[in-house]
Amino acid sequence: MENILLEKQLIERCRKGEPEAFSQLIKTYRRQLYTYLWKLSGNKLEADDLLQETLIKAWKGMARYNHEDKFSSWLFSIAHNVAMDFYRKSKVRSSIFVTDELGIADNNTPHSQYIANELMEILEAVISSLPEKQKQVFLLRQHSEMSFKEISELTKEPLNTVLGHMHYAVEKIKKTLRIKNVI
Amino acid sequence: MSFKNNIICEEFSRQMWLYIDGSLSEEEKVFWNKHMNACSSCRGAFNEAEKGLSIYESLPLEDISDAEFNRMVQKATGKNSLLKRLSEYISFYFLFNKIAYGTASLAFIILLLFIFYHPASENPGKPEAGKTAESTYNNQANKPSEAIAGNNSSVNIKFQQNIKAQQEIMEWKGQKMKSKINQVGYSMDLMNMYIERNSAPIDKWTIKAAALDKEIERLEKEIENSSL
Numbered sequence: 001m002e003n004i005l006l007e008k009q010l011i012e013r014c015r016k017g018e019p020e021a022f023s024q025l026i027k028t029y030r031r032q033l034y035t036y037l038w039k040l041s042g043n044k045l046e047a048d049d050l051l052q053e054t055l056i057k058a059w060k061g062m063a064r065y066n067h068e069d070k071f072s073s074w075l076f077s078i079a080h081n082v083a084m085d086f087y088r089k090s091k092v093r094s095s096i097f098v099t100d101e102l103g104i105a106d107n108n109t110p111h112s113q114y115i116a117n118e119l120m121e122i123l124e125a126v127i128s129s130l131p132e133k134q135k136q137v138f139l140l141r142q143h144s145e146m147s148f149k150e151i152s153e154l155t156k157e158p159l160n161t162v163l164g165h166m167h168y169a170v171e172k173i174k175k176t177l178r179i180k181n182v183i
Numbered sequence: 184m185s186f187k188n189n190i191i192c193e194e195f196s197r198q199m200w201l202y203i204d205g206s207l208s209e210e211e212k213v214f215w216n217k218h219m220n221a222c223s224s225c226r227g228a229f230n231e232a233e234k235g236l237s238i239y240e241s242l243p244l245e246d247i248s249d250a251e252f253n254r255m256v257q258k259a260t261g262k263n264s265l266l267k268r269l270s271e272y273i274s275f276y277f278l279f280n281k282i283a284y285g286t287a288s289l290a291f292i293i294l295l296l297f298i299f300y301h302p303a304s305e306n307p308g309k310p311e312a313g314k315t316a317e318s319t320y321n322n323q324a325n326k327p328s329e330a331i332a333g334n335n336s337s338v339n340i341k342f343q344q345n346i347k348a349q350q351e352i353m354e355w356k357g358q359k360m361k362s363k364i365n366q367v368g369y370s371m372d373l374m375n376m377y378i379e380r381n382s383a384p385i386d387k388w389t390i391k392a393a394a395l396d397k398e399i400e401r402l403e404k405e406i407e408n409s410s411l
Contacts, residue, residue, distance in 0.1 A: 019260035023253065030252060031244040038245045048247065048255075055259035120242055142239060147206055163197040174235045 007071055014062045022059055029072055033079055036143035040083050040135070042128055050086060054079045069150070076144035077154050080136070118180075126176045127169075134169040137162050191218060195225045199232060353409055360406050364399055371395050 007028075013021035026033075033054065038047040057078050065074055127135060133155070140151050148166070152159045195218060201207050202215055219226040247255075374391065 019256060022260055023256045026256065027252075031246045034247055035245040047245070048251075051247070052255050052258065055255050059259045119238065123239060123242065141200075141204075142236070148200060148204055149206065160197060163200050166200050167196050170232050170235055173239070174231050177235060177238065 008067070011062065011065065011067075011071065014059070019059075022062070025071070026055065026058070026075075029075055032072075032143045033075065036076065036139050037079060037083060039124070039127055039139050039143075041086075046086070050079070050083055053082045053086070057082060070145060072145040073150050076140060076146060080140065080154055122176060122180055123173065126173050130169050130172060133157070134165045134172075137165040138169040141166060188222065192222060192225050195219075195222075196228065199225075199229055202229075203233065203236070356409055357406050360402050360409075364402050367395055367399055367402070 007025065010021045010025040014025060034047060034051055037050040037054070038044065041047050041050060054075075058075055061078065065071070069077075127138065130138065136155060137151055140146055140154070141148065146154070148162050149159060152162045155162065157165075195215060198207070198211070198215060202212065207215070219229060371392065374395075
């Protein structure tokens with residue numbers, strides 16, 4: 001409850017044009033947002049660009065945010081739309097929905113600490129190989145706080161279809177984990 | 184497994200996600216709990232799904248450095264906005280100028296159209312700068328025949344064009360009158376047919392026929408006069 005009130009105050013301050021409030025507000029969701037964009041795009045460079053674009057649009061759109069949706073849902077909607085716009089403009093399928101390619105960073109980034117983790121590699125490979133829609137639904141479900149109904153509205157697909165995407169995405173992940181004897 | 188159970192299990196494979204999400208009502212949760220207690224397959228699928236998700240959720244999240252994040256926020260909010268203000272000013276300046284130049288160009292084009300499509304006068308042009316009226320006259324006088332011939336030909340052309348236009352107008356008027364006469368004649372025919380059919384009193388229609396006759400005569404005279 002306190003978090004919600006604090007969030008509302010930060011939002012009001014953002015509307016008045018306080019960049020510090022915006023920074024504080026976004027920090028809460030920064031890692032989930034960045035992970036979502038990274039996994040969606042498949043590489044750090046594009047994730048950086050997508051995050052930047054998301055922040056720009058979120059700042060400009062603060063006046064239009066009306067508290068009807070949760071702030072996280074609103075923010076992830078922007079991120080999702082930014083990613084989809086980027087995909088449409090670039091028309092290079094592999095730059096966003098990479099198949100069987102890991103987002104390998106150089107050894108100087110924090111990501112390099114986990115690169116040796118086999119489970120991480122397995123899951124990243126599976127997720128990046130998922131069909132477009134399944135990947136979007138899975139990542140949105142896991143990283144945003146959006147309900148399936150909200151995801152259905154964002155992706156403009158029926159609820160049952162969204163649930164189907166989630167089901168098949170997780171089935172594929174489970175199958176891979178079973179093969180690797182993780183589950 | 185029975186057909187009914189297959190359908191329920193298939194439905195559960197979708198509803199399971201709403202169950203995990205916490206989006207189901209209490210009644211629905213009770214229903215699916217009962218089903219899972221009775222169906223090991225669905226229970227297994229549910230458990231595996233939860234485990235798979237928890238494995239994924241246990242993985243560390245990606246992140247950017249604080250410095251990088253702050254730089255992004257500054258760029259988004261325009262905090263270091265000297266460059267942004269300058270670019271906005273330049274954009275506004277060019278946009279404003281585009282609108283101003285566009286409007287001015289449009290006004291200029293309209294003015295040019297008005298000037299060049301305005302009926303030209305027949306006065307001779309003014310003398311060019313540096314030349315006196317006398318020199319202009321002399322120049323013209325030195326080539327009188329050409330000037331007169333030139334003027335005559337343009338006047339002739341205009342005269343012929345006027346004549347032609349008038350002829351066309353008269354032909355059109357004549358055609359109009361002919362069609363009027365035809366209409367009157369047609370009305371006469373209709374009237375005669377009516378008389379024959381209805382044996383109407385002749386006097387009334389005779390008067391009308393006489394009036395129509397006069398009208399036809401008048402129109403024919405008009406045509407003759409206009410063709411003259």
